[in-house]
Every structure is written in C-alpha cells, then in structure tokens.
Amino acid sequence: MRVGKYFLGLAACLYAAAADAERVPMKLWYDEPAKVWMTSALPVGNGGIGAMFFGGVAKERLQFNDKTLWAGSTTRRGAYQNMGDLFFEFDTPETCTNYRRELSLDDAIGRVSYTIDGVDYLREYFASNPDSVIVVRLTTPGHKGKLNFSLRMQDGRQGMTRVDGHTMTIKGTLDLLSYEAQARLQADGGMVETKSDRLEVKGADAVTVVLTGATNFDLASPTYTHGDADEIHRRVSARMDKAARKSYKKLKAAHLADYQPLFARVELDLDAEQPDYTTDVLVREHKDNAYLDMLYFQYGRYLMLGSSRGGQLPSNLQGLWNNVNNPAWECDY
Known part of the structure; x- marks a missing residue:
C-alpha cells in the first residue's frame, strides 16, 4: 500500500512538472523605460503594500503605497493617498544596449536588464x-564592484526623510491616521556612505x-x-x-512559495505562444492575437x-x- 502511494505521489509530481513545462509564460515586457505612471510603469503588490517601477537606466523611480493610507476622518470624507517614492540615481550614462523591462505574472517578479560598457546590469x-x-x-x-548609485526616499506629502545608518524613514499624521515607511539598504562588497x-x-x-x-488603521476598531x-x-x-535578517535568496523563496500556488490555480489555454515583440506592440498592432487574451x-x-x-x-x-x-473619485470602492 505504501509503495502504491509512493508511485501515485511520484506520478502526480511528474504530471505537475510536465504541466509547468508546457505552460506558456505570462509576461509583460518592453524595450524601453516607462514614461507615464498610469500607462507604462509596472506594478508589484502583496495585498497590503505595493509599488510601481519605471525601469530608468540612469535614474530609477519606485513609487510605493499602503492600502490603508487614507486622508479624512469619521466626520470628513477623505481620499486614498500616496505614501512615497524611492529614487535610485546611478553613476552610469542613460544610453545602453540590450534593454529589457518585464513583469512575470507567473512569479510576480519584475525585472530590468541592460548592458553598459560590457557590463550587464540586472x-x-x-x-x-x-x-x-x-x-x-x-x-x-x-x-x-560595478554598482555605484545613491538612494533617496521621498514622502508623498513632502515630509522629511530621516537617514539613520543604512535605514531611511518617513512618517507623518493625516486627519485620522498616522503612518511610517522604512527602506533599508544592504550591500555585498563595496562601501555605503550615509548622507543627510x-x-x-x-x-x-x-x-x-x-x-x-x-498605518494605524484598524478595521475592527470603532474609531478605525x-x-x-x-x-x-x-x-x-x-x-x-525580521526581513533584513534573511538573505535575498530566502526572501525570494518565501515569496514564490506563497504566490505561485495561488496564481497557478487557473490557466487559460488558447493554444497561443508568447510573441517575440513587446507588449505595447502586441496591444497596439496585434489585438487579434490569442496570447493577448x-x-x-x-x-x-x-x-x-x-x-x-x-x-x-x-x-x-x-x-x-x-x-x-487627490485621485479621481477619491480612489474609492
């Protein structure tokens, strides 16, 4: 009986592996950085906090938010707010080759890659x-030894950013809610200098x-x-x-173990392959392509x-x- 269960389990694993091998990759990809937040930046999110990345070469912007960051109170109508931005400014030219910006829906990971003076950046x-x-x-x-850049954090309401060691912090209070965000940088090799x-x-x-x-939002509280x-x-x-004590490998593995089983529960197979042209070209010139559906x-x-x-x-x-x-319709429900 145990042998039978073993072979059934093995067969199930092999079937799942074969299904993954046959699954068509679901990716949005582009050959240039995003210019407009709404139409071309790419999103990542975990259900509570999220970010949009633009993929600039010499300057990268990561705009981030928390779903509970709302202005207003129990007596005054408010709107969803912007928590802030991270700005990366690289000591490289803007021009590059082999540029690619993508978002893999299969693993919920965004990637930007390019080459400058024979060095590949990822x-x-x-x-x-x-x-x-x-x-x-x-x-x-x-x-x-090729990574040279500065990292700056900016509050969405032009508040002050505190830099303490390798951690940057923004915080503030709205009509009802208080908030805080932190960004911590960890480098392998090289030097990190703390500026004001x-x-x-x-x-x-x-x-x-x-x-x-x-934020200090609490749905169960009578005062919220x-x-x-x-x-x-x-x-x-x-x-x-807690997160900073983990290696990047462990952070990524935990993310994939959580996300992939949820995303892989549903597949739509229209017998189409991933095209070799960018997603903007796919949307603009190939609306009848089944991969787009x-x-x-x-x-x-x-x-x-x-x-x-x-x-x-x-x-x-x-x-x-x-x-x-000041989002349209307060960014309401």
Missing part, C-alpha cells in the same frame, strides 16, 4: 506577502533594498485606528528587522492577488497603486 522587484515587504535586488552578473538625505553606494557587488510601511505613532514605529521596525485574463488575476489578500480593505479604484493625493 534588477529584480517583488512584494512579499509572507514578509510584508517590497524587495529590490541589484546585481551585475559576472562582474564585481540619502545613501551612497560605491563599488558594490550586489545590493538588496527592503521597503515596508504601515489602533495605537499611536510609537506603536507603528515598533511594528514597522520589527517587520524590517490569455495575458489580459491573467493580468487581471495578478492585479487582484496583488491588491487584495485576507480580510482587510478590498481593492479600490486603483487596486492599491495610487501615486497622487
């Missing part, structure tokens, strides 16, 4: 639900940036809040410390998974991705 972006953080990984595969408003990386082999944020600014700081700091269907599922998990706030008009403080 960035990876994902929002982890198990660790409640957004992660950015920068590497130069096959080369060491930024961190500067020189000669690193690889860099991991971990980002997280929270729980705790003060000090409590938020303790919660965000504890989350950051598959991609559109799965992208909707991806956005739902990225903006709504568990029993907290549902997705709003922007999911959880919003980059302004």
Whole structure:
C-alpha cells in the first residue's frame, strides 16, 4: 500500500512538472523605460503594500503605497493617498544596449536588464506577502564592484526623510491616521556612505533594498485606528528587522512559495505562444492575437492577488497603486 502511494505521489509530481513545462509564460515586457505612471510603469503588490517601477537606466523611480493610507476622518470624507517614492540615481550614462523591462505574472517578479560598457546590469522587484515587504535586488552578473548609485526616499506629502545608518524613514499624521515607511539598504562588497538625505553606494557587488510601511488603521476598531505613532514605529521596525535578517535568496523563496500556488490555480489555454515583440506592440498592432487574451485574463488575476489578500480593505479604484493625493473619485470602492 505504501509503495502504491509512493508511485501515485511520484506520478502526480511528474504530471505537475510536465504541466509547468508546457505552460506558456505570462509576461509583460518592453524595450524601453516607462514614461507615464498610469500607462507604462509596472506594478508589484502583496495585498497590503505595493509599488510601481519605471525601469530608468540612469535614474530609477519606485513609487510605493499602503492600502490603508487614507486622508479624512469619521466626520470628513477623505481620499486614498500616496505614501512615497524611492529614487535610485546611478553613476552610469542613460544610453545602453540590450534593454529589457518585464513583469512575470507567473512569479510576480519584475525585472530590468541592460548592458553598459560590457557590463550587464540586472534588477529584480517583488512584494512579499509572507514578509510584508517590497524587495529590490541589484546585481551585475559576472562582474564585481560595478554598482555605484545613491538612494533617496521621498514622502508623498513632502515630509522629511530621516537617514539613520543604512535605514531611511518617513512618517507623518493625516486627519485620522498616522503612518511610517522604512527602506533599508544592504550591500555585498563595496562601501555605503550615509548622507543627510540619502545613501551612497560605491563599488558594490550586489545590493538588496527592503521597503515596508504601515498605518494605524484598524478595521475592527470603532474609531478605525489602533495605537499611536510609537506603536507603528515598533511594528514597522520589527517587520524590517525580521526581513533584513534573511538573505535575498530566502526572501525570494518565501515569496514564490506563497504566490505561485495561488496564481497557478487557473490557466487559460488558447493554444497561443508568447510573441517575440513587446507588449505595447502586441496591444497596439496585434489585438487579434490569442496570447493577448490569455495575458489580459491573467493580468487581471495578478492585479487582484496583488491588491487584495485576507480580510482587510478590498481593492479600490486603483487596486492599491495610487501615486497622487487627490485621485479621481477619491480612489474609492
């Protein structure tokens, strides 16, 4: 009986592996950086926090948000807000070759890659639900000591950014809610210098940036809040410390183990292959391509998974991705 169960289990594993091998990759990809937040930046999200990455070569922007960051109060109508941005400024020219910016729906990981002066640069972006953080990984595969850039954090309401060691913090209070976000930089090799408003990386082999944020919103509370600014700081700091103790490999593995089983539950097979032209060309010039139908269907599922998990706030008009403080229709439900 045990032998039978063993072979049944083995057959199931082999079938699952074969199905994964046959699954057509679901990817949005482009051969240039994003220019407009709404129409070309790419989203990552874990159900509570999310970000949009643009993929610039000399300057990268990562705009981020927390789904509970709302202005207004129990007596005054408010709107969904923008939590802030991370800006990466690289010591490289803007011109490059082999540029590719993509979002894999199969593993919920964004990637930007390009080549400058014979050096390949790679960035990876994902929002982890198990660790409640957004992660950015920068590497130069096959080369060491080539990462030189500064990292700056900006509050969505023009508040002050505090830099302490390798951690940057923004915090503030709206009509009812208080909020805090932290970004921590960890470099493999090289040097990290702390400035008054930024961190500067020189000669690193690889860099991991971990980002997280929270508010004191509480759906179960009659006042919709729980705790003060000090409590938020303790919660965000504890989350950051726990995630920062993990290697990038472990953070990524936990993210994939959480996300992939959810996304892989549904497949739409229209007998189409991934085309060799970019997604903007696919949408603009090949609307009858069946791969576009598959991609559109799965992208909707991806956005739902990225903006709504568990029993907290549902997705709003922007999911959880919003980059302004006066959004249309308050970015309501």
